[in-house]
Amino acid sequence: MSKIRVRFPPSPTGNLHVGNARTALFNYLFCKHNEGTFVFRIEDTDRERSRDEYIQNEIDAMKWMGIQWDEGIEIGGQHGPYKQSERMSLYQEHIQRLLDTQHAYVCFCSAEQVEMDREEARTNSLPPRYSGRCRNLPQSEVKTRIANGEPYVIRFKLPDQNDVQVTDLIRGTKFFPVSSLDDFIIVRTDGMPTYNLAVTVDDALMEITHIIRGEDHFFGNTPRQVLLYEALGYPVPIFAHMPMILGDDKTKLSKRHGAFAITEYGNMGFLPEAFVNYMAFLGWSPKTEEEFFTLDELIQRFEVTNVNTSPAIFDYEKLKWYNAHYLRQKSCEDLFKIAQEDLIAKGFLTNEKDKTFYLQALAHMKDYIVLTTDIVNYIESIDAYNGIQPDRIPEIQTPEMIELLPALIRHFSVDEKWSPDFVLNAIRNAGKESKVKGKHLWMPLRLIMTNEDQGPEIYLVIYLMGKEKVLDILKALLSKI
RNA sequence: GGCGCCAUAGAACAACGGUUAGUUCGGGGGGCUCUCAAUCCCCAGAUAGGAGUUCAACUCUCCUUGGCGCUACCA
Numbered sequence: 001m002s003k004i005r006v007r008f009p010p011s012p013t014g015n016l017h018v019g020n021a022r023t024a025l026f027n028y029l030f031c032k033h034n035e036g037t038f039v040f041r042i043e044d045t046d047r048e049r050s051r052d053e054y055i056q057n058e059i060d061a062m063k064w065m066g067i068q069w070d071e072g073i074e075i076g077g078q079h080g081p082y083k084q085s086e087r088m089s090l091y092q093e094h095i096q097r098l099l100d101t102q103h104a105y106v107c108f109c110s111a112e113q114v115e116m117d118r119e120e121a122r123t124n125s126l127p128p129r130y131s132g133r134c135r136n137l138p139q140s141e142v143k144t145r146i147a148n149g150e151p152y153v154i155r156f157k158l159p160d161q162n163d164v165q166v167t168d169l170i171r172g173t174k175f176f177p178v179s180s181l182d183d184f185i186i187v188r189t190d191g192m193p194t195y196n197l198a199v200t201v202d203d204a205l206m207e208i209t210h211i212i213r214g215e216d217h218f219f220g221n222t223p224r225q226v227l228l229y230e231a232l233g234y235p236v237p238i239f240a241h242m243p244m245i246l247g248d249d250k251t252k253l254s255k256r257h258g259a260f261a262i263t264e265y266g267n268m269g270f271l272p273e274a275f276v277n278y279m280a281f282l283g284w285s286p287k288t289e290e291e292f293f294t295l296d297e298l299i300q301r302f303e304v305t306n307v308n309t310s311p312a313i314f315d316y317e318k319l320k321w322y323n324a325h326y327l328r329q330k331s332c333e334d335l336f337k338i339a340q341e342d343l344i345a346k347g348f349l350t351n352e353k354d355k356t357f358y359l360q361a362l363a364h365m366k367d368y369i370v371l372t373t374d375i376v377n378y379i380e381s382i383d384a385y386n387g388i389q390p391d392r393i394p395e396i397q398t399p400e401m402i403e404l405l406p407a408l409i410r411h412f413s414v415d416e417k418w419s420p421d422f423v424l425n426a427i428r429n430a431g432k433e434s435k436v437k438g439k440h441l442w443m444p445l446r447l448i449m450t451n452e453d454q455g456p457e458i459y460l461v462i463y464l465m466g467k468e469k470v471l472d473i474l475k476a477l478l479s480k481i
Numbered sequence: 482g483g484c485g486c487c488a489u490a491g492a493a494c495a496a497c498g499g500u501u502a503g504u505u506c507g508g509g510g511g512g513c514u515c516u517c518a519a520u521c522c523c524c525a526g527a528u529a530g531g532a533g534u535u536c537a538a539c540u541c542u543c544c545u546u547g548g549c550g551c552u553a554c555c556a
């Protein structure tokens with residue numbers, strides 16, 4: 001079997017989103033599992049909507065996920081250029097070939113006229129297809145009309161055959177009736193090739209052997225492209241159409257589902273390994289009960305034939321669960337590195353001594369972290385804390401507290417080594433003395449020390465704050481109640 | 482409207498045509514002498530409906546229903 005070549009061709013009309021990312025991932029897994037070549041190409045024939053910043057975003061997202069390409073944008077390769085806008089002469093050549101071999105023809109029908117035809121067909125419950133009006137125009141007429149400056153498009157002439165065969169690794173071999181298609185446009189009035197023509201030429205020239213993409217291409221585009229391959233005399237690749245990813249309302253994922261750019265997931269606190277692991281399970285499973293896989297492990301285990309046919313819903317909660325799992329696997333040193341930039345940005349982390357302190361804090365908080373952004377938040381809650389907010393003071397203004405506060409101060413002040421155990425015992429003893437325990441002891445204490453109702457073990461927080469700061473806070477409070 | 486794809490708990494995935502339909506997330510409850518998280522234990526929850534093939538159907542076939550998708554001079 002010849003070497004496998006796959007491609008990922010996003011159009012730069014928006015940031016790379018979840019659906020794209022999964023397509024890229026599955027292509028990559030399939031490709032590397034079979035030691036193939038991964039081509040990353042940009043489909044920017046839609047001049048109106050394509051923007052360079054989106055290309056950059058797509059590149060960044062791929063890098064974030066850890067998907068490396070062997071040929072393509074940024075790095076070049078044997079089959080370049082890798083931007084469709086730079087491949088016009090190639091398309092021109094193929095269009096001419098199609099024209100010369102009678103596989104395509106010039107059509108002068110206006111968009112409005114065609115639309116009217118379609119409407120009429122629809123009202124008569126017929127498939128809305130192009131009438132074929134310009135199919136057999138004499139060459140001489142075509143020439144003069146073009147010479148007269150009449151606008152035209154170029155259409156592909158459907159061959160005289162019953163059906164198109166599509167080999168799909170996920171859905172099996174399918175036959176599409178040619179009658180369900182019409183003479184589709186391959187060159188627009190402005191002279192730009194359409195998607196179907198451009199992808200086909202690119203895939204053929206780049207010697208792509210397997211096309212893995214979303215199911216939304218299955219019905220409309222695939223048979224057209226196969227026909228184009230055949231007309232051009234190129235070998236037809238093997239397809240694999242993956243199920244769609246849906247939002248929680250079961251419709252195609254879009255912005256309104258919070259379908260952020262992939263690069264945003266990093267900013268929101270997700271680890272690429274968690275994201276990739278979760279994505280892989282959207283439509284694929286190893287057929288076992290294992291659930292944690294690194295990218296390399298996924299490559300080893302991935303089989304396209306194990307990809308499901310039913311659509312999957314993107315579950316943000318499960319993504320978070322994966323994220324927390326991977327975060328817990330990290331060393332404190334790694335967690336620190338992840339948070340470092342944000343810590344500096346927020347004005348923490350001013351000298352070496354701080355780092356030791358943060359590493360210590362991280363060790364105690366590891367289990368409480370779900371998103372990487374939690375790290376900074378937790379540290380902030382310890383480091384920048386200045387005492388309970390005045391509006392919450394009434395909540396702790398109880399007779400017990402008036403007794404407890406001095407007891408706490410006394411026990412914390414004892415001249416012993418400040419350690420987690422020491423703090424824990426001090427709190428217990430103070431509680432015993434003032435006859436408060438359980439919720440009535442811990443919850444007000446938590447409120448006093450963090451101004452929050454929940455968080456990590458409060459004695460650890462107190463320990464991490466340090467003796468001096470804790471006493472300051474308690475004493476300040478004592479004077480207020 | 483036409484055509485296509487899909488159908489196991491709220492979600493993601495399992496189950497050679499063969500006991501009691503399994504796992505994870507989420508939900509509920511409990512333990513861990515404060516909360517949340519982690520961890521441990523427990524609970525609820527599914528084969529869309531109907532025919533057929535078969536000794537036997539989640540699994541195969543057909544129909545119905547439902548969901549989604551495609552039906553562009555967007556990709």
